[in-house]
Amino acid sequence: MTLEQDKEERFSGAIRYGIGINDNELVDYIENITVVTKGQERLYTGEIIYMVNLDLSSNNLTGDIPEEIISLVALTNLNLSWNSLRGQIPEKIGSLSQLESLDLSHNVLSGEIPSSITSLTYLSHMNLSYNNLSGRIPAGNQLDVLEDPASMYVGNIGLCGHPLPNNCYINDDPKIERDDLDKVSFHLSMINGFVVGLLLVNMSKLAHLLRGGAAVIVWLLISQTPSTCCVHARCVAGERDALLSFKASLLDPSGRLSSWQGDDCCQWKGVRCSNKTGNVIALNLRNPNDCWYAFYYCDELSLLGGELNSSLTTLQHLRHLDLSCNFFNGTSIPVFMGSFKNLRYLNLSWAGFGGKIPSQLGNLSSLQYLDVSWNNFFYQQNIFSLSSTDLSWLPRLTFLRHVDMAEVDLRSVRDWVHVVNMLPALQVLRLSDCGINHTVSKLSHSNLTNLEVLDLSYNQFYHTPLQHNWFWDLTSLEELYLSEYALFAPAGPIPDRLGNMSALRVLDLSYSSIVGLFPKTLENMCNLQVLRMDGNNIADLREFMERLPMCSWNSLEELSLKYTNMSGTLPTLIRKMSNLSVLLLSGNILDGELPAGVGALGSLKILELSNNNFSGLVPLGTVSSLNALDLSYNKFSGFMPLEIGAVSNLKELVLSYNNFSGPAPSWIGALANLEMLDLSYNNFSGPVPLGIGAGNLKILYLDNNKFSGFVPLGIGAVSHLEELYLRYNNFSGPAPSWIGALGNLEIMDLSHNSFSGPVPLGIGSLSNLTTLDLSYNRFQGVISEEHVERLSRLKYLDLSYNFLKIDIHTNSSPPFKLRIAAFRSCQLGPRFPMWLRWQTDIDALVLENTKLDDVIPDWFWVTFSRASFLQASQNRLRGSLPANLKRISVDRIYLGSNLLTGQVPQLPISMSRLNLSSNHLSGPLPFLKSPRLEELLLANNNITGSIPPSMCQSTGLKRLDLSGNKITGDLEQMQCWKEFDNTSSMPNTNPADHFGSKMLSLALNNNELSGEFP
Template sequence: MHPTTVPSLILLLTLISTRWFLTGAALQSQHSHGSGGCIAAERAALLSFKKGIKSDLTNRLASWHGRDCCRWRGVRCSNKTGQVLKHDLRNQNPDISSVDGCDDESALFGELGPSLLSLEQLEHMDLSRNCLTEDQGTIPLFLGSMKNLRYLNLSGIPFSGEVPPQLGNLSKLQYLDLGSQYVGNHDLGSQLYSTDITWIKGLPLRMSPVNLSQISDWPHILNSISSLRVIDLSSCLLGSANQSLQHLNLTKLDKLDLSGNSFDHEIASCWFWKVTSLKYLNLRYHRLFGQFHDALENMTSLQVLDLSFNFNQKRLVMEGNFNNLFSLKILDLTDNEMNRAITVLMDRLLPQRAWDILEELHLGFNNLTGTLPNLIGRFTSLTVLDLSNNNLAGIIPPELSNCTCLRTLDLSNNHLSGLVPTGIGAFANLTSLDLSSNNFSGVISEEHFAGLMNLKKLDLSSNSMKLVVGTDWLPLFSLKIAVLGSCQMGPLFPAWLQWQREITKLDISSTRLMDKIPDWFWPTFSHAIYVDISDNQLSGSLPAHLGDMACVELNINLDLSSNLLEGEIPPCFEINISQSIQFLLLSNNSFSGKFPAFLQKCTTLQFLDLAWNNLFGRLPEWIAEMTGLQFLRLSHNAFSGSIPTEITNLQYLQYLDLSSNSLSGFIPRHLSNLTAMTLKGPRLLLSGTAMTLPDGEGNQVAGVTIADQFGQILSIITKGQQLRYGSTLAYFVSIDLSGNSLTGEIPSDITSLDGLINLNLSSNNLRGKIPMKIGTMQSLESLDLSSNDLFGEIPSSLTDLIYLSYLNLSYNHFSGRIPSGRQLDTLNVDNPTLMYIGNAGLCGPPLTRNCSGNNSFINGYHKSSRHELELMSFNLGLILGFVVGLWMVFCSLLFLKTWRTRYYRLVDNLYDGLYVFVVVNWASLTRNASAE
């Protein structure tokens, strides 16, 4: 080493040591201000953020105290510098039924303030599914200055307004999510919009569901950003994708999600067929039609193709060149209404080289016909096979047993028949098996379940099968969903269910069980949120510990109807169920006692069915506190007293059945308050929603819907007969008060219920007339007022009820001409007189008693009596006129003195004259008599 270099080296080392010392001292100083591994300025910034939070019901910020902010929940700091790197307060347990963070009680409520700018080294921020819009509701502009951010998730926060282009300044950003909540795979929309997306640059972002409808040239803008690898513009209201790109720059793009944009043009004109690098293409919820483009043959890298749920009447033609899709692993063509034989479809779509690669095949809701082809057994890598809701017939081919990798097999809602092959028992990976709603027969035995150790969902319902296993059989699986309705399992209660302690949905309805409910049943299914054991012959009573079931803390359908249960309905429900129960179905049993008092707290109860029991006593006035009631059926019991007027405060009520009891008194007034009965269309809140249940793979899947609940099991008396309703119950609006001892008149404001479909007031003691405006009830299909004491004319407005298909006015005291025309002339064509029998004063068609001629009736009176009626009317008028005139004279004499004086003088003069006349004439008459 040269001697002159030694001083220089010493000087350099000194400078480096000095800088290291000063930097360490500065950092130590910052740490000392925080007094515990947290920089004071950043601690203050976080506390300022906490101050802006107005509500934290889940106590996520409970640990935000003390000096070391690096130990606070959701905060992670650098081990070297102590600076905050991660700020994660996402709502980890959101309400699955909520629309966004502001619709969820478990969210943080407050504002997103600029104090976070002090977190200069922040790399990861996740505040998703909260409600941080209190300040102004728009995405804060300061976020564009947090230049070290690599991950930013604001999804589920219902921001509005324009997406700030300043987000483009985040040059290090690798993930951006502004999306909203999806329910049932449908985005619920957003108030966010953008007129410029040039700031996107190279971000792998999710812009869904930002409104981009004003950007017509969006494909060209994206094409100018050659570094893009991921594009998610789902549900962004994009106009079309039929633009052409002369030169493609998106050579690195491997994921494209344009689902939910409803492109309405030929699929061949889409610009993205040139992107041969694509591995993932999602066009779910589309309106594309026509034949596939030949360019599809060049997409050799494509692994996922989702074209499910086509909302266009013009359908896709699946006849393109798919032969080069030998990388394809997932093909989803659900709900494209292809209407063709499944063998033809599979031959054209799935080349031989795809047989060993394809993992998921979704072909449900396509009206596919024919039988399951034997070649299905060649897809040895299949993990998901969904052929549900088609028109497939025949048997399950034995070759299906080759698909040993299957995790999901769904053949439901077809016309498949024959025996279920025992080879299914070899599917060790199977988690979901759905064979429901087919024509399968024969026996399901232990052999069918021999190797199904991972099975979580089993649905064999609506078939003609018999489940036969030993009383000591212990299955290898632990089910979460068991739907076995209509499978013969009885007569003894299936003992193997005792070991299925993870079940959340259980349906063993109509399974021919003729046994006592075992003691282990209720504790075993304490975690269930759906239990249906209806339509069996189960005996026993409800246990006192039923209220401890975890299901009551979610939406519950506890269907125990149509059994032999007896005793009082226990107050066990009161503990937990009362605050969250939606369905309580206990009809057709032998329950006794009064109306259950615990129901007073059931403000969420929507559907209450206690019909066909032995309940008695008065209906409580607090029934109006059950504010969520939509369906109330208490028929065929022994309830007495009057109908509480408070029942008209149930504004969501659309079905009221109190028939066949011992109720008395008047029909409540103010029926117009039943506003749900003034609407048209589906009303049940559950008609468009569903409870979610966990599937076998830890995901939340659609569970109980209104259709699942009722199927075709609910019997309702309407139109003079017993009809069975299922999902259409959502449209059924009815009042049935028949078979009681009600008195008084039919309230006139009942005519305001123009959404009412069925009105039955028969077999009571009602008096008075039919309301004249009954013709305004335009939705009425069935009207029964028979067997009462009603009188008067039948209103002609009945002819305005164009949907009326059943009418019964028999056995009353109606009179006059029967109205005719329109819908009335089409009713009961076999014997229309039955509608009016037992009313002696009625005349005209369809009765043989005429309303004209010698023997006719006019307005309820015989024509021969018409003269007497007119004479009586004349005499009555004459008398009334005389009385009125006399009183006018009398009053005048009473109050006018001059009139009185003249009147008395007139009377005196008349008296004197009359006296002279009588005396003179009397003397003359006497003389004449003597002479004779």
């Protein structure tokens, strides 16, 4: 098929199913297309889902944009401009991850811009102008790299936020220049029959665009595989080889780079090439998971690591490089990173880099976005820290608009203010938690006229009072973060110059030791939307609220005054802040009833009033938008407030630590959106409502109440449940058999109830379980391999105080690596279970009264050498202890009431508590040099000899029990008693530094000591 375009040509007539084409013809049309573009004829084969360009602009198309359009996963260009399209932009538009150009301008689209649009990391051109869009403009990632951003949104009177002058709440996202990837221009036309066939395969709903006889011009290119696509130039061979060398030096445990094979590197995941030259222009290897999750939930398999090969320097056309959210094990940022002259975007955040930032980054003359934040963290007993002692290279980056060095150690950089003042294009500067303690009071000339976001939080500026600072003159600022400005030193009052910052929308002064109220000069701060003053000494809530500029009362969306020493009642004028979506007043001394005005805050989404003295009613009124309500640690009492049941959008409800009583109401099950419910530490009683497990519940806290009866079946239907706390209640009967259906469960605590019967085998299928506590119940029967066969993530296991026999017959490693294991009063013996040998991650092991009748095996002291707590008292353990325990780092050992023989071993210097009472130990006491030792219990053995002088070095001893032995010697002549007696009356000495000064209990009875008591 040959397709050519006449600019004046318009097709007309409705396109209907099956006109002029049968199924066989349809297949032929889809699989073969001949395109004439710019005088060249090209043949393309493929399927509709591999379409890379779709242009339906300049027609009279109507209706909604179909959601099915997101199935065109290969699209790089989408143009639906100059039509009459209505409805909303598809919510999952961000799924079109290859999109470079998006034009939806000059339509009648409405609603908000979907937040998923920020996921389009390759976007180089976007136009949403002249529609009826409204709400906050999303920000972040490639969306903020686009040139002339304001023109993209003009003609939408309902839109607000950067880059438009209309104010609304904005996120803390960067604003950077665009990555000017190649634009693609296509001049194709398509006959009517081909359009019909194309749309009927996978885009049937596009017919809605064509009703009413709309004319159509379709410009598109189709590609199926790299071997059949001629739209893009193929990758340069030298750059492909460089990428393969780069891959070879990386560690990729999850196979994220498995697509890096074959000849065309432009088709590899994370690689983007120029459509014109085939040169690699973008390399995006950012972890697909959330950074916080990957690091703190040990999702190590998703992290790239290893070394960064210098072969990367071959990619001299590179404009976008993102290695964030990976882990390079403290390696330094390579010097060769400074060799990419065309690089505009560099993101090395959350990547485990260490050492000093190379000054060669100053050679990146085109750079606009630099992020090296969050590389300072503790990992596997190693501390990694990224630092810089000299930032003189930074001003060479004259196009720089976004700088994020959060958690980079800059404590040695004294001239940082003057350095950043040489970056006139700078819009975003984030230097939070950098150890900076020096600033300046004033700049003779400020070049930061474009600065919109300044984050200096979590530093300690002891030497310059808050009110004397250069940043108060930055009247262009929209967001200012100064949390913990001077945490341990009085910062003084807020300066009057704050009133000149009329563009300010976000102000965070939390935990900055501010004393007093706002100045009376804030009448021009009408754009204020977020105000955080947590941890300061405000005291008078009413006066503080009255000092806020009245013109901001309707614009304020977040007000956070946690832990500000406020007392009294919540003022009724709170109702005048009609746009509040977040109100946080926790940790104060507020009391009385909540004013009815709280129920008039129709936009409220988060209400946090915990740790106060509120009581009485909860007047939620018409606050139907509320997502999170926290009333914990107050004095509410009686039945659970009925008003809460009308807030259908609630996702989090926290009522813990109050005096609520009576049954939990049945209407809880009607809160279908609830994800977290915390009723703990109240006096609720009776059975749990049957419908409590309805909806999307993920976290359920019912602990420390008086609930009784069976656990309702409804909880078993909550497939999303992740945490279940039922401890300290009066539940009885067998544990529910449906527990095994809770496939997402991570924490289950059924302790301190009256559950009975066998432990359900279904527990063994909970592969996500990390914590299992069944202690203090009446469970009976056997725990076998079937109970643990799939518990690969289990870290905490407590089966204590039941009637259980632990019978796991495996000589190989179980699927889990426990950190805490407690089997107190279960039957674990008589032999030491071999499966414990493989639990090398144990930090606390409790084997007390487990019917062990065996010699402590040698592997016990090797496997648990790094544990902090070992308890195996009240068994029949035999044999002797190792002569020297100094090689282990155990903090506390309890082996009392056994049959151990031999001598008391040498103790590790780190030990704090040792209990070997009621054994058959003999011989003299060892040399004792354990300054951290607080408790030494050796009663009822056969220990002989005298108390060694080295005992005097254990100055921290609080309990010493050597009773019931055969210890001899003159007690009065013990050197440490003499020293303590002498120094207690001597000047310039601290008796607390000597033996006996901290002693709470001393037992030396039933020995053979002599002399007078010192």
